Amino acid sequence: MFEALAGLGDKLAAHILLASSAIALGIIVALPLAVWASRSPAVARITLGFASLVQTIPALALLALFFPILLSLRAVFGEGLPTLGFLPALLALSLYALLPILRNTVTAREHMAAGVLEAADGVGMTGWQKLRLVEAPLAAPYIMAGIRTAAVWTIGAATLSTTIGQPSLGDPIFAGLQTQNWALVLAGCIASAGLAIIADSLLGMVERGFAARKKWLIWTGASVAAIGIALSAWSLRAQDEDAIVIGAKSFSEQYILAQLVGHRLEEAGYKVEYRDGLGSAVVHNAVTTSEIDISFDYTGTVWTNQLGREDNPGREQIYRTIVDWERDTTGTLVLGNLGFENAYALAMRQDRANELNIATINDLARSARGLTIGGDVEFFERPEWIAVRDAYNLNFARTRNFTSTFMYDALTGGEADVISAYTSDGRVAADRLVILTDTKEAFPSYDALLMISPEASQDARLVETLRPLVGAIDVDSMREANFSVDREDNKKSPREAAENLAKKLGL
Amino acid sequence: MVSRHPSIAFRETTKLFGEVTAVDAISLEIEDDSFVALVGESGSGKSTLLKTINRLVDPDSGSVLMEGEDVRCADAPELRRRIGYVFQGVGLFPHMDVAENIAIGPRLSGTRLPGERIEELLAGVELDGSYASRMPSELSGGQRQRIGVARALANDPHILLMDEPFGALDPVTRDALGKRVRALHDRLGLTTVMVTHDMAEALLLADRVLVMSEGRLAADRTPKQLLAGEGGEIAQSLVAVPRDQAEALAGLVG
Numbered sequence: 001m002f003e004a005l006a007g008l009g010d011k012l013a014a015h016i017l018l019a020s021s022a023i024a025l026g027i028i029v030a031l032p033l034a035v036w037a038s039r040s041p042a043v044a045r046i047t048l049g050f051a052s053l054v055q056t057i058p059a060l061a062l063l064a065l066f067f068p069i070l071l072s073l074r075a076v077f078g079e080g081l082p083t084l085g086f087l088p089a090l091l092a093l094s095l096y097a098l099l100p101i102l103r104n105t106v107t108a109r110e111h112m113a114a115g116v117l118e119a120a121d122g123v124g125m126t127g128w129q130k131l132r133l134v135e136a137p138l139a140a141p142y143i144m145a146g147i148r149t150a151a152v153w154t155i156g157a158a159t160l161s162t163t164i165g166q167p168s169l170g171d172p173i174f175a176g177l178q179t180q181n182w183a184l185v186l187a188g189c190i191a192s193a194g195l196a197i198i199a200d201s202l203l204g205m206v207e208r209g210f211a212a213r214k215k216w217l218i219w220t221g222a223s224v225a226a227i228g229i230a231l232s233a234w235s236l237r238a239q240d241e242d243a244i245v246i247g248a249k250s251f252s253e254q255y256i257l258a259q260l261v262g263h264r265l266e267e268a269g270y271k272v273e274y275r276d277g278l279g280s281a282v283v284h285n286a287v288t289t290s291e292i293d294i295s296f297d298y299t300g301t302v303w304t305n306q307l308g309r310e311d312n313p314g315r316e317q318i319y320r321t322i323v324d325w326e327r328d329t330t331g332t333l334v335l336g337n338l339g340f341e342n343a344y345a346l347a348m349r350q351d352r353a354n355e356l357n358i359a360t361i362n363d364l365a366r367s368a369r370g371l372t373i374g375g376d377v378e379f380f381e382r383p384e385w386i387a388v389r390d391a392y393n394l395n396f397a398r399t400r401n402f403t404s405t406f407m408y409d410a411l412t413g414g415e416a417d418v419i420s421a422y423t424s425d426g427r428v429a430a431d432r433l434v435i436l437t438d439t440k441e442a443f444p445s446y447d448a449l450l451m452i453s454p455e456a457s458q459d460a461r462l463v464e465t466l467r468p469l470v471g472a473i474d475v476d477s478m479r480e481a482n483f484s485v486d487r488e489d490n491k492k493s494p495r496e497a498a499e500n501l502a503k504k505l506g507l
Numbered sequence: 508m509v510s511r512h513p514s515i516a517f518r519e520t521t522k523l524f525g526e527v528t529a530v531d532a533i534s535l536e537i538e539d540d541s542f543v544a545l546v547g548e549s550g551s552g553k554s555t556l557l558k559t560i561n562r563l564v565d566p567d568s569g570s571v572l573m574e575g576e577d578v579r580c581a582d583a584p585e586l587r588r589r590i591g592y593v594f595q596g597v598g599l600f601p602h603m604d605v606a607e608n609i610a611i612g613p614r615l616s617g618t619r620l621p622g623e624r625i626e627e628l629l630a631g632v633e634l635d636g637s638y639a640s641r642m643p644s645e646l647s648g649g650q651r652q653r654i655g656v657a658r659a660l661a662n663d664p665h666i667l668l669m670d671e672p673f674g675a676l677d678p679v680t681r682d683a684l685g686k687r688v689r690a691l692h693d694r695l696g697l698t699t700v701m702v703t704h705d706m707a708e709a710l711l712l713a714d715r716v717l718v719m720s721e722g723r724l725a726a727d728r729t730p731k732q733l734l735a736g737e738g739g740e741i742a743q744s745l746v747a748v749p750r751d752q753a754e755a756l757a758g759l760v761g
Binding site for chain 2: 113114115116117118119120121122123124125126129133134137138213
């Protein structure tokens with residue numbers, strides 16, 4: 001646990017920089033808007049309405065929405081506009097920070113004594129003097145209270161920026177959730193909560209300073225906060241622009257593959273950075289736009305989601321088609337098939353399958369009306385599921401979503417009768433699950449692919465360094481590595497699992 | 508003879524609030540050094556008329572002249588700095604101490620008011636120098652309004668406008684502060700316009716009483732003339748109140 005906390009230095013620094021930038025941007029936007037709103041009720045209605053609307057969007061969705069927005073803005077600002085990482089996280093969090101600052105400032109202005117404002121006019125203040133000498137100092141404690149609220153929200157919501165490739169204290173939380181490493185989850189939560197508490201008390205000091213007109217309180221609070229931010233920036237100064245960025249979706253296998261590749265590149269002398277826990281939809285776009293350099297995907301996923309295909313012309317044909325399609329439309333290099341498949345499959349507990357006499361998806365369709373199916377968060381939206389459902393005319397009593405980790409627990413605990421398992425998952429063997437035969441071949445194949453971005457694929461040495469991985473990983477080895485990370489006892493970190501895997505395969 | 512412009516002149520000054528005519532084509536002149544009371548019931552337009560002088564209200568038609576010049580030719584903040592303004596709400600700035608409140612007018616035009624001048628202004632409203640460092644929240648209502656008067660005089664204005672200045676004060680404080688302001692008026696050679704709904708106050712302090720009703724001027728008389736029964740029905744109904752009270756009080760003694 002302490003070890004986990006100690007390892008968070010970089011994430012903490014990145015988190016502080018992100019959150020403070022977002023709050024600063026929020027303030028810069030909110031204050032002029034609030035001044036304008038205080039002079040026009042229509043503007044007040046519109047800005048507060050907009051800010052409240054933003055607040056109703058879940059933070060996770062707001063962050064994710066900035067990816068397509070920035071992608072489309074590339075038409076205006078050129079290809080250099082980043083679509084992942086700091087920029088979208090900054091923009092989304094700033095929008096989130098707007099409401100409390102805006103609302104408090106407008107409220108402060110509304111509650112200002114009418115006599116004081118009349119006196120300001122009466123003694124001959126210009127509009128600017130009135131703002132500077134009367135309105136701003138009287139509103140300052142309220143504005144600070146708004147900034148405090150914004151700071152606590154922003155620091156909390158910043159953990160979600162992990163999903164769009166911005167390092168933050170969300171990294172340990174997401175990684176820990178996926179690999180059931182609770183020490184890591186707790187470390188991330190404690191660090192983020194601690195940061196929020198510290199920021200809140202520093203800003204609280206500034207707020208009290210404004211309210212009691214004690215300048216030393218204002219300066220102390222503001223300076224300590226500024227020093228913390230400056231130290232964070234200083235500790236991150238050595239970020240290498242040329243580092244190879246490896247992306248990973250949010251499950252163990254991807255973490256292990258990222259470490260495997262990362263380790264290999266480091267040994268070849270490359271600087272490596274990781275963007276773990278990216279949303280599945282984000283990963284493909286990120287690698288094809290060179291936002292990240294390397295990613296791992298699966299033929300079936302690309303086939304259905306990117307090519308929009310529903311037919312199943314066979315494993316080899318699907319693979320060939322994808323390689324050509326990526327080369328021609330996105331310029332991304334599909335280096336090759338890693339050698340194993342991680343297919344979606346429907347799985348049941350052995351005893352339950354025996355009891356209901358189910359061995360194939362066809363058998364399942366008979367009893368489905370009385371059963372509950374569990375899927376990972378995206379499964380029921382995926383075209384593969386729709387294809388399978390329609391092919392077998394599956395009709396379940398209930399469908400439930402779980403994170404991929406809890407899905408297995410739900411199955412063993414009886415909260416679901418069938419789940420959308422992954423065939424390379426170590427828990428399929430460990431929990432002795434039955435994979436139901438897909439007699440109609442409704443699920444496409446899911447061969448694991450190593451993808452290299454258009455930019456990085458220009459680097460011949462990089463490509464050659466990674467080529468030995470093609471076809472090198474058999475499904476049993478991958479399953480074992482996955483399980484070593486997922487299991488409860490003698491848990492390995494993705495890095496250790498990757499090292500063991502490399503050793504075992506002689507890579 | 509050098510012809511002098513009257514201190515303040517209204518020319519057909521009219522102000523509408525939606526359908527309501529608050530000030531209805533008022534024309535009159537206020538001479539230098541005079542103390543004029545504007546009396547009338549709530550909604551008679553007296554406050555609105557007062558505020559057209561320092562442009563807290565701009566008339567819809569007609570004009571207001573100050574020392575012969577249309578007030579709309581001047582920049583509004585610049586104009587207001589030359590006119591003292593005291594109102595019922597006082598409006599001391601709660602984040603500034605008394606000295607800063609008094610010095611605000613000169614500060615706006617870039618002048619630092621020296622400590623002696625602040626003490627002098629405090630003395631003018633019968634407060635000692637120890638008040639300079641107090642915050643408004645530490646003062647009583649009467650003390651606040653005294654500071655309000657001192658603040659209004661800090662820029663050495665020729666004109667002092669007062670909008671129900673003593674309305675919220677207890678009778679003793681009210682009486683004392685009224686007399687104090689009249690003394691300052693005489694000593695500094697001010698032209699003072701005071702809005703009040705209290706006819707007794709107007710009769711006791713002013714040289715000239717203007718009675719307003721529904722946006723129009725109902726009477727323009729000296730206190731003596733009003734007490735002698737002149738000025739018409741509306742003015743006399745207002746004069747009747749303090750007169751009856753005085754007679755009733757005299758009856759109690761007799």
